[in-house]
Amino acid sequence: MRGRQVAQRANFVGIFGHTTIDRIMEVPKFPEPNTSIEVRGQRTYRGGTGANIAFLMARMGGTPALASFVGEDFPKDYEDALRSAGVDVTDLVRCEKYSTPTCMIVTDPDERQVAYIDQGPMRDAERFEVLAHSVDTSKLVHFGTGRPEYYSKVAAYATKRGKKIALDPSQEIHYVYDKRSFAQMLEMADIMFANGAELATALEYIGGKSPRALLDHVDVLVVTRGKRGSELYVRDSFDAVPAMPPRRMVDPTGAGDSYRAGFYAAWERGRELTECALAGSAAASFVIESEGAQTNPPTWDAVLERLRKNGCAID
Ligand SMILES: Nc1ncnc2c1ncn2[C@@H]1O[C@H](COP(=O)(O)OP(=O)(O)OP(=O)(O)O)[C@@H](O)[C@H]1O
Ligand SMILES: [Mg+2]
Numbered sequence: 001m002r003g004r005q006v007a008q009r010a011n012f013v014g015i016f017g018h019t020t021i022d023r024i025m026e027v028p029k030f031p032e033p034n035t036s037i038e039v040r041g042q043r044t045y046r047g048g049t050g051a052n053i054a055f056l057m058a059r060m061g062g063t064p065a066l067a068s069f070v071g072e073d074f075p076k077d078y079e080d081a082l083r084s085a086g087v088d089v090t091d092l093v094r095c096e097k098y099s100t101p102t103c104m105i106v107t108d109p110d111e112r113q114v115a116y117i118d119q120g121p122m123r124d125a126e127r128f129e130v131l132a133h134s135v136d137t138s139k140l141v142h143f144g145t146g147r148p149e150y151y152s153k154v155a156a157y158a159t160k161r162g163k164k165i166a167l168d169p170s171q172e173i174h175y176v177y178d179k180r181s182f183a184q185m186l187e188m189a190d191i192m193f194a195n196g197a198e199l200a201t202a203l204e205y206i207g208g209k210s211p212r213a214l215l216d217h218v219d220v221l222v223v224t225r226g227k228r229g230s231e232l233y234v235r236d237s238f239d240a241v242p243a244m245p246p247r248r249m250v251d252p253t254g255a256g257d258s259y260r261a262g263f264y265a266a267w268e269r270g271r272e273l274t275e276c277a278l279a280g281s282a283a284a285s286f287v288i289e290s291e292g293a294q295t296n297p298p299t300w301d302a303v304l305e306r307l308r309k310n311g312c313a314i315d
Contacts, residue, residue, distance in 0.1 A: 008133075008136075008137050009063070009088055009137060010063070010137055010138075011063045011064060011065040011088055011134070011137045011138040011139075012062055012063045012064065012138060012139055012140065012264065012267070012268040013057070013062075013063075013064050013065070013138050013139070013140045013141070013142050013166075013264050013268075014064075014065045014067055014091075014131075014133075014134030014135050014137070014138035014140070014141045014142065014158075014163075015050050015053050015054045015057075015064050015065065015066050015067065015134070015142045015144065016050060016067045016068070016131070016134070016141065016142065016143050016144060016146055016151060016154060017048060017049040017050025017051070017053065017066075017068060017142070017143075017144030017145050017146055018047075018048035018049050018050050018051070018068060018101050018122055018144070018145050018146065019048040019050055019051035019066065019068040019070050019074075019078075019092065019100070019101065020046075020047045020048035020051070020100070020101040020102060020103050021044060021045075021046065021047070021075070021078075021100055021101070021102045021103070022044065022045045022046070022047035022102075022103045022105065022253075022292070023042060023043070023044050023045075023102065023103070023104045023105070024042065024043050024044075024045070024105045024107065024291075025039045025041070025042040025104065025105070025106045025107070026039065026040040026041045026042070026106075026107055026108075026109075027039055027040060027106055027107070027108055028040060028108070028109065029108055029109075030106070030108055030112075030114060043291070043292075045291065045292030045293070045294065045295065046078050046081065046292070046293075046294045047103065047253075047254070047292065047293055047294070048068065048101065048145075049144040049145045049168075049170055049256075049257050050066055050067070050068045050144050050145070050146075051066060051068065051078075051082060051294070052254050052257035052258070052261070052293040052294060053142070053144065053257050053258075053260050053261045053264070054066040054082065054087045054261075055081070055082055055085050055087060055261075055294050055297065056254075056257065056258050056261035056262070056283060056287065056293075056294070056297050056298075057260075057261040057262075057264050057265050058082075058085040058086035058087045059085050059086070059297040059298070059299065060261065060262065060265035060279075060283065060297075060298065060299065060300045060303060061086075061265060061269075061299075061300045062086075062261075062264055062265040062268045063086065063088070063268065064087055064088065064264070065087070065088035065089075065090065065091060065133065065134040065137055065138055066082065066087050066088065066089055066091065066092050066134070067091040067092075067131040067133075067134035067135075067154075068091070068092050068093070068122075069093050069095050069098075069101075069120070069121035069122055069125055069128060070092065070093070070094055070095070070098075070100045070101065070120065070121065071094065071095060071098040071099035071100035071101075071120050071121065072094050072095070072096055072097070072098065072099075073099050073100055074092075074094050074100045075100075079092060081294075085297075088133075088134070088137070090133045090134070091131040091133050091134045093121075093128070093131065095120075095121035095128070098120045098121040098124075099118060099120050100120055101117075101118060101119055101120040101121075101122050102117075102118045102120070103115060103116075103117050103118075104116040104117075104118075122145075122146055122147070123147070125146060125147045125149075125150035126147055126149045126150045126153075128150070130153055130154050130157050131154070132157065135154065135157060135158045135161065135163060136161070138163065139163065139164065140163060140164045140165070140166060140264075141154070141155070141158045141163050141164070141165050141166070142166040142168060142260070142264075143155065143165070143166065143167055143168060143169070143185065143189075144168045144169070144170060145169065145170050145171075145172045145176075146172075147176065148169075148176065148177055148181035148182070148184065148185055149181070151185060152181070152184050152185060152188075155185060155188040155189075156188065158188075159188050164190045164191070165188050165189045165190050165191075166189065166190070166191045166192070166193065167185050167186060167189035167191070167192045167193070167218070168192070168193040168194070168260065169182070169185075169198070170198065170256065171198070173194070173198045173201050173202060174197075174198070174201050177205070178205070179205045182202065182205045182206075183205065183206065186202075186206070186214075186217045186218070187217065189217065189218050190218055190219050190220070191218055191219065191220040191221075191222070192214060192217075192218045192220070192221050192222070193222045193223075193224070193256075193260060194221075194222075194223055194224075195223070195224045195225070195226070195256060196223065196224075196225055196226075199211060199214075199223050202214060211223060211231070211233050212233060214233070215233060215234075215235060219234065219235065220232070220233070220234055220273065221233040221234075222263070222277065222280075224255075224256060224259055224280075226243070226252075226255070227243050228243065229241050229242045229243040229281060230243070230259065230277050230280065230281065232273055232274060232277050234273065239273075239274050239277070241274065241277040241278055241280075241281060242281065242310075242312070243281050243284070243285065244281045244282045244284075244285040244306055244307065244310050244312070245285060245310070246285040246286070246288050246289045247289055248289055249288055249289070250288065250289055250290050250291055251288060251290065251291040251292070252288050253288075253291070253292065253293055254284075254287045254288070254292070254293025254294070255284045255287060255288050256284075257287075257293055258280075258283045258284045258286070258287035258288075258293065259280035259281065259283060259284040260280065261280075261283055262276075262279040262280040262281070262282060262283025262284065262298075262303060263276045263277060263279060263280035263283075264276075265279060265283070265300060265303075266278075266279035266280075266314070271314065275314040278307055278312050278314055279303055279307070279314065282298070282303040282304075282306045282307050282312075283298055283303055285306060286298040286302065286303075286306070
């Protein structure tokens with residue numbers, strides 16, 4: 001026991017999800033088995049749905065806590081970048097004998113891709129303790145990519161403490177979740193995020209026909225539709241929110257994560273849900289202007305300005 005209680009920082013949202021290293025390699029063609037090929041170039045980016053949302057939200061002035069398992073090799077400069085952006089990294093846990101989750105994406109000149117994903121400790125999350133700090137210090141707990149077996153334990157802990165829960169399995173809804181694990185998480189959720197394809201899988205799991213079927217389970221449903229914008233479903237209302245044009249379109253990676261980051265940054269500022277969705281659109285429009293999800297983070301002022309310029313001012 002420490003003799004003196006250190007005041008704990010209050011966070012708006014505890015974000016559970018991946019923190020990854022993304023390596024993109026270009027090859028002239030994909031090699032046949034038992035052959036080698038020279039790489040033409042490779043670039044490495046900081047990524048992971050959890051870290052992306054937390055980093056971008058913090059850069060917009062929000063207070064996220066990141067709850068994520070990485071390996072003992074996790075680069076110190078990545079942790080420093082998260083911390084200095086303003087992310088509470090207390091629950092960014094280095095796990096012994098594991099390597100950091102890594103996504104190796106190999107692309108050929110036709111822009112076809114092959115990806116190798118090393119989940120590192122995220123795959124075995126169920127073995128690890130509930131990262132309680134991110135729940136205890138936050139009003140809302142966000143469950144992004146990661147194992148539902150682990151997240152259902154954390155969500156039960158969060159529910160008992162009266163926290164709001166956001167469910168956002170992202171692409172993993174298709175191959176990590178199934179009907180049962182999705183139903184279990186949905187039962188505890190208050191808000192859900194999905195893109196169009198993820199929404200279709202969610203509806204299949206619950207046997208629903210229209211997006212509104214999810215409102216039997218959550219109070220708010222946010223559906224993103226790429227450059228067509230996003231949709232906000234709340235009990236008695238529906239709102240279609242436009243996407244904001246980027247200055248140039250370079251790489252869509254991280255559009256979804258930055259949308260959530262902008263959404264939460266606005267929510268923490270007490271904005272209405274429609275304004276949160278607009279802030280999400282604006283945040284995403286910056287992130288797709290450069291390669292990687294954490295390379296072009298907007299400030300809150302930049303978000304406001306882009307909305308203003310496009311006739312959607314929220315200030
Ligand atoms: N080409 C684009 N132009 C402008 N805004 C975009 C574009 N693509 C995405 N966005 C913004 O980002 C939001 C999220 O994008 P999208 O629906 O593609 O998410 P996603 O499929 O989860 O993407 P990813 O998982 O690859 O990040 C959209 O609602 C929109 O506001
Ligand atoms: Mg996504």
